[in-house]
Amino acid sequence: MSRPRERILNTTLLLFHQQGFNSTGINQIIEEAKVSKASFYQHFKSKDELCIEFLNIRYDYWVSELEKFISSTSTPEEKILKSFDFLIYMNEKEDFRGCSFWNILSEIPSDKEEIHSVLRYHKNKLRIFFNDEIKNEAVAAHAYLLFESSILTSQLYRSNELIETSKTIIKNILHPSH
Structure with missing residues (x-):
């Protein structure tokens, strides 16, 4: 499995492009990227x-x-x-x-x-x-x-x-x- 930052970015690329910015929540990104909330905020403020x-x-x-x-x-x-x-x-x-x-x-x-x-x-x-x-x-x-x-x-x-x-x-x- 890829590193957390890569998984967050790959998930975001897909979701922001398909769903848009407002319809994509951080919790969905965290869940679909299979990272912890702490890991997410470690990479993105x-x-x-x-x-x-x-x-x-x-x-x-x-x-x-x-x-x-x-x-x-x-x-x-x-x-x-x-x-x-x-x-x-x-x-x-x-x-x-x-x-x-x-x-x-x-x-x-x-x-x-x-x-x-x-x-x-x-x-x-x-x-x-x-x-x-x-x-x-x-x-x-x-x-x-x-x-x-x-x-x-x-x-x-x-x-x-x-x-x-x-x-x-x-x-x-x-x-x-x-």
């Missing part, structure tokens, strides 16, 4: 601290999956379009659960500044990805906003239709003459 660790791990996982998915591309345009295909892949893999970051954001009050700061930090790294690939700030912002809204709308409608539409919009923005 609070549920907020655990949430921050969850967000960092989830981000690292998501980015590594995205990088693998787009690794066969050679041009910035291919990378951007393939990143939208990645959303379709993740929807199929995770049953349209959406973005853990947006899901957590919708659940936590604005006074949880440490969590908000982590959310902004990682979302900003995604914005930088689009800026680095597109080189035009306004177009990159448009692509980023389409990407984020594609995640939200595909979760809402349990459909990849608007991801495909976003790809068409991106092609038209990058090549206005077509």
Whole structure:
């Protein structure tokens, strides 16, 4: 059996992603991770601290999956379009659960500044990805906003239709003459 911290994190990754932050209690995590309450608090002072660790791990996982998915591309345009295909892949893999970051954001009050700061930090790294690939700030912002809204709308409608539409919009923005 793995170490208590690993079991807590693995359990949290599953529960926060499937149930959300508010619906997952520390007692459930303790029970499902098969750790004592003392052991839990030895590793994490609070549920907020655990949430921050969850967000960092989830981000690292998501980015590594995205990088693998787009690794066969050679041009910035291919990378951007393939990143939208990645959303379709993740929807199929995770049953349209959406973005853990947006899901957590919708659940936590604005006074949880440490969590908000982590959310902004990682979302900003995604914005930088689009800026680095597109080189035009306004177009990159448009692509980023389409990407984020594609995640939200595909979760809402349990459909990849608007991801495909976003790809068409991106092609038209990058090549206005077509």
